[in-house]
Amino acid sequence: MLQGAGLSALALGSPTLLSACGTESQVQSSDSCKSTDKSEEEKVLVFSNWPEYIDVQGKRMPTLEQFETETGIEVTYNTDINDNAEFFGKVKDQLGSCEPIGRDIITMTDSTAGRMIALGWMQELDKDNLPNVEANLIDGLRSPSWDPEREYSVPWQSGLTGIAYNADVTGEVTSFEEMLTRSDLKGKVGLLTEMEDTMAFMLAIEGADPEDFTEDEWQAAIARLEEVVASGQVRRFTGNDYIRDLKSGNLAACMAWSGDIAAAEDPKIPFVQPEEGLNIWSDNMMVPNKADHKANAEALMNYYYDPVVAATLAAWVWYICPVEGAREEMEKIDPSLVDNNLIFPSEEFLATTRDFMVLDEKTRQQYESDFRQASGG
Amino acid sequence: MAHVVPTEIPDAPPAPEQQRRGLAGYLLLTPGSLWLAVFFIVPTVSLVATSLYDPSGSLEFGYQMTGHVQNYPHAIAEYWDPIVRSLQYALIATVACMILGYPLAYAIAFKAGRYKTILLVAVIAPFFTSFLVRTLAWQYLLGDNEWVVTFLRWLPFTGAELQLINTPVAVVAGLTYNFLPFFVLPLYASLEKIDHRLLEAAGDLYASPFRGFLKVTLPLSMPGVVAGTLLTFIPAAGDYINDELLGSPKTRMVGNEIQSLFYAGDYPTASALSVALMVTIVLLVAVYVWRAGTDELV
Numbered sequence: 001m002l003q004g005a006g007l008s009a010l011a012l013g014s015p016t017l018l019s020a021c022g023t024e025s026q027v028q029s030s031d032s033c034k035s036t037d038k039s040e041e042e043k044v045l046v047f048s049n050w051p052e053y054i055d056v057q058g059k060r061m062p063t064l065e066q067f068e069t070e071t072g073i074e075v076t077y078n079t080d081i082n083d084n085a086e087f088f089g090k091v092k093d094q095l096g097s098c099e100p101i102g103r104d105i106i107t108m109t110d111s112t113a114g115r116m117i118a119l120g121w122m123q124e125l126d127k128d129n130l131p132n133v134e135a136n137l138i139d140g141l142r143s144p145s146w147d148p149e150r151e152y153s154v155p156w157q158s159g160l161t162g163i164a165y166n167a168d169v170t171g172e173v174t175s176f177e178e179m180l181t182r183s184d185l186k187g188k189v190g191l192l193t194e195m196e197d198t199m200a201f202m203l204a205i206e207g208a209d210p211e212d213f214t215e216d217e218w219q220a221a222i223a224r225l226e227e228v229v230a231s232g233q234v235r236r237f238t239g240n241d242y243i244r245d246l247k248s249g250n251l252a253a254c255m256a257w258s259g260d261i262a263a264a265e266d267p268k269i270p271f272v273q274p275e276e277g278l279n280i281w282s283d284n285m286m287v288p289n290k291a292d293h294k295a296n297a298e299a300l301m302n303y304y305y306d307p308v309v310a311a312t313l314a315a316w317v318w319y320i321c322p323v324e325g326a327r328e329e330m331e332k333i334d335p336s337l338v339d340n341n342l343i344f345p346s347e348e349f350l351a352t353t354r355d356f357m358v359l360d361e362k363t364r365q366q367y368e369s370d371f372r373q374a375s376g377g
Numbered sequence: 378m379a380h381v382v383p384t385e386i387p388d389a390p391p392a393p394e395q396q397r398r399g400l401a402g403y404l405l406l407t408p409g410s411l412w413l414a415v416f417f418i419v420p421t422v423s424l425v426a427t428s429l430y431d432p433s434g435s436l437e438f439g440y441q442m443t444g445h446v447q448n449y450p451h452a453i454a455e456y457w458d459p460i461v462r463s464l465q466y467a468l469i470a471t472v473a474c475m476i477l478g479y480p481l482a483y484a485i486a487f488k489a490g491r492y493k494t495i496l497l498v499a500v501i502a503p504f505f506t507s508f509l510v511r512t513l514a515w516q517y518l519l520g521d522n523e524w525v526v527t528f529l530r531w532l533p534f535t536g537a538e539l540q541l542i543n544t545p546v547a548v549v550a551g552l553t554y555n556f557l558p559f560f561v562l563p564l565y566a567s568l569e570k571i572d573h574r575l576l577e578a579a580g581d582l583y584a585s586p587f588r589g590f591l592k593v594t595l596p597l598s599m600p601g602v603v604a605g606t607l608l609t610f611i612p613a614a615g616d617y618i619n620d621e622l623l624g625s626p627k628t629r630m631v632g633n634e635i636q637s638l639f640y641a642g643d644y645p646t647a648s649a650l651s652v653a654l655m656v657t658i659v660l661l662v663a664v665y666v667w668r669a670g671t672d673e674l675v
Contacts, residue, residue, distance in 0.1 A: 022430060022442035059458070089640040092436060102674070119437055187540060187625075188521075229626045235543045249522045250542055274396045304622060365435055368641040 016039035026096030028120040028289060028373045033098035035123055038324050039295035044292075047105045047300065050283065051079040052158065055316035063312050067303045070172025074278060078103070083113040083193050083239035085368065088139040091288070095121040100290035103335060104297045107156050111356065113284040115364070122152045123287045130154065131296035136324045140350065141282060145358055153284035154301045157319035160342065160353060161279035164256035166249055167174065167268040171280055171281045173253045175275035176201045180228050190254030193237045195371040197255060198225070198277055204276040204354075211355055218367065223360045225374045237375050258342045262318030271342070280353035282322065314343050402612070428648035456650055457636050460657070463630040466545070467614035470552035472615040474560040474609045475602070477553070482561045483594075486568035500561050512551055512622045519547050519623070542570045543625040551619035556612060560605035567601025568594070603669045607662060614658055 053066070064075055081087045087108070089099045095116070108116060116122055116178055127134060133154050147153050169188070173179050179189055191198045199218075200210035203226050208217035214309050228234060235251060235254045236242075243260055245251040246269060258278075261271035287297045303309060307325035314321035315333050320343060327344045341349045359367060398506050425439075428448055434440035453460070485496045503511060518525060519541040541547050572595060579589035617632030624630075631654050638647035 022434070023436075023440045025439040026437050085640045187543070207647075232627065234626055248517075248520050250520050323589070361435065361437055365642050369643055372637045372641045373455070375626055376634060 006266050007220055026119060028095070028098055030120070030124065033289045034296070035290050036292065037294045043071075043291060043296065044056070044076070044103070044293060045073050045296040045300060046076045046078065046103045047297075048080050048103045049077045049105075049107045049156070050081045053079070053283075053317055053319075054241070055313050056085050058087060063304070063309050066309070067300060070303070072297075073299060075300070078253065079086060082241065083108060084109050084237065085195070086196050088115070095119070095288060100270070101288055101362045102291040104287060104291040105258070105285050105300065106288055107195070107283045107285050109196075109281050109283050110144060110146065111359070111364070113350060114144070114265065114288060115361070116121070116286065117147055117152045118287075118361070121289055123289055123294055124151050125154070125287065125298060125301075126186075126295075129295060130302050131214045131307075136305045136307060136310075138322050138324050141322050144282075147284075152303075153286045155282045155322040156285050156304070157314075157317060158280065158282040158322055159319045160258040160273075161192070161255060162258065163202075163253060163261075163272045163274050164246060164261045164269055165253035165272065166246055166251070167270065169249045170252040173272060176255075176278070177205045177369070180205070180233055181272075182367055185252050185367075186231075186233055188250070188252035189234050190236050190238050190242045190251040191234055191345045191375070192242075193375070196281075198237075198375075199367070200354065200356055201274075202274055202280045209354075210279075211357055213357060220375050222370050225371075230374060257319075259317050259319035262342055263316065273340050274347075278353045280320075280350070280355060320341060320345060320357055379397050396585050399674070423649050424442055426654050427644050430645040431647075432643070432645045434645075436619070436644065442645060445645065448645045449653060451650040452646045453653055455646070456631065459631045459634045461656065462628070463632070463654075464657070464661075465554060466618075466628075466630060467610050469549050471560075471606050471610045472558060472614045473549070473553040474557050475606065478560040478564060478605065479555055479602075482564040482568055483664050486565055486571075498575060500558050500565075503558065507624075508555060512555065515547070515551055515554070517579075518544060519550075542623060543628075544626075545628050547623040548620050548628050548630075552613045552616060553621045554667055555616075555619065556609040559608040561612075563604035564598060564601035567604075568599045571597045592598050595634065599669065603666065606665075611658055611662065615654060 021268050054061055059076065062186045064077060067073070068075055078335050082356070087106070091106075096119070133150075137155070141155050141158065142150060144150075144153075162180055163173060163176060170185060173185070179185060199221060202221040203210045203213055206217065206221045207225055208214075208221065213221075233268070236245065238245065238254070240257075240260070242251060242256060243264060246254055246256070247264070247266065256271060258271055261269060285297075285301055287294050291297065304313065305323050307323055307329045310321055310323035310326040311323060311329035314323075314326055315330065315337060318340075320335075321327070327338060331345070337343055345353075385467055426442065427446050429442065429446065430440040431443040431445050432448060432451075459488050481500070485493055485500070489496050520526065521540060521542065526539060528539075529535050530537055541550075565571060575593050575597075579593050579622075580586070584592060615632050617630060617636055620628055620630045620633050624633075630648065635647050635650050635654075638644075638650065
């Protein structure tokens with residue numbers, strides 16, 4: 001008993017007593033959190049990505065295997081990211097206290113990527129190791145507001161958020177408004193747990209501009225969401241897992257990401273560009289602090305910016321390819337995809353898509369809270 | 378939960394000195410106490426402390442400890458519906474476990490004969506697969522276009538719009554299914570111990586089998602029933618997997634709200650809600666155990 005009391009007092013000494021006085025800032029910097037690079041000795045790499053986001057043949061991943069053969073780096077590929085906020089929640093405590101998360105590359109959507117960079121949780125990339133990225137990254141993605149010089153992030157793919165429906169279960173759905181109001185879809189609609197994705201559409205149907213809206217407009221959109229949830233129209237809020245429910249017919253119509261639907265190659269499940277427009281976003285590869293294999297990670301980033309590799313990947317994932325020159329390579333792989341706006345969008349097409357307003361940390365937290373609460377019914 | 382009946386061993390060696398026995402007792406307690414201290418007391422203190430942080434802080438820039446007790450009324454008022462819903466779902470699931478589990482445990486204990494072991498293994502068998510995987514399987518089983526729903530829709534008294542997945546029925550069914558073994562096993566242990574001669578005696582005194590059950594078996598199995606209901610109700614009230622996978626926005630339980638508050642970065646409210654749930658459950662259980670009057674449990 002005495003030993004027990006002694007040890008528990010010891011345990012109480014550090015984290016709990018501190019937590020009883022509040023918590024410290026989780027902001028890190030390259031000075032406060034130094035990482036070492038063991039890439040020379042250890043030819044390994046742990047890559048965390050979203051599901052259905054890489055070319056697959058049976059159980060093999062051709063482009064990734066080719067990378068392994070070319071470089072001798074053994075890649076552990078995880079598909080453990082289903083939702084930005086969820087993944088952020090999973091790693092925030094480690095990254096906030098400068099501890100490793102066991103991954104060398106993570107892939108986060110714009111605002112979450114920006115948030116992690118602002119917190120100082122990511123390692124600065126060495127551009128000398130990224131010549132292909134320097135040469136081939138498309139202009140539109142070179143300078144996002146949250147990482148203007150692309151010092152910390154390299155886009156994996158870009159994509160569009162629209163809607164999809166299962167034609168076995170329901171007739172055509174052409175707008176977001178229609179999806180939320182049509183009585184035959186009651187209880188069969190899915191929205192996304194990504195706050196920005198869902199709220200951009202809610203703001204749009206309330207007549208606001210998702211790229212520039214006021215607090216009142218936000219509140220109106222949240223009230224509308226509460227109303228929709230209370231009406232029982234929405235069956236679930238989902239991450240990437242909506243595909244399963246849409247295929248099985250549990251969801252008749254839902255918000256969807258362009259490439260998922262295209263890659264499902266099911267004629268009964270079309271991707272729809274709703275009347276309200278499409279959201280555009282990118283998922284960005286980054287190297288977290290304390291990841292031990294930054295040079296290996298950079299080698300992989302660089303590899304995927306080879307136009308041939310990028311075209312091979314794009315032909316499978318059907319997301320917007322961020323690599324200049326891939327379109328020409330696509331001619332050889334699958335000419336039918338060259339003029340596909342979902343992979344190589346035209347300027348005119350891109351002009352119709354929209355982003356989400358940049359939020360400061362405080363507002364973001366408030367909006368995340370509002371959204372989570374409204375989606376709870 | 379089990380009775381520990383001290384038995385005298387006739388030819389026991391002479392008892393060691395008093396002091397040594399005392400030391401052995403403490404030594405035996407040490408691993409358990411350490412475990413409790415590190416994995417229960419420390420986190421609980423931390424949780425209670427977090428529930429009193431200034432809510433205007435943030436994870437990124439730190440929270441101030443201001444003893445902000447208003448987090449509690451705020452959390453309870455905001456999340457009253459999910460709290461009540463969780464307790465309701467847990468209660469319904471517990472009653473369902475009782476209705477399904479009592480006859481099952483009774484049959485295994487008294488009627489199974491040589492199949493007893495096989496039946497017990499069958500009760501435990503679901504544990505060979507993960508909780509999560511089994512609940513995902515229910516997602517398919519109860520799907521709109523799967524045979525269960527197709528069959529139910531075909532019946533004359535159900536509508537063509539009948540839906541199971543993402544309804545309260547699915548969530549409660551999931552809870553019942555997942556926690557049933559926790560009800561059956563302690564109850565079985567209680568029933569198993571009942572002396573059959575007591576029932577024979579009841580019969581000799583002209584009690585019908587049913588009356589014998591009411592007067593002998595049921596009272597003697599009460600410790601098992603109480604243990605079973607506690608092991609079902611407590612985890613069910615805090616469960617979030619079943620609602621996450623089988624529920625809808627309208628069936629959200631308090632566990633889901635706590636999880637989503639943590640994701641949104643609102644630590645003080647999430648902690649206040651966790652502590653409130655813990656206190657509520659402890660109070661309910663205390664009243665229940667007190668009313669059930671089973672001293673043997675303690």
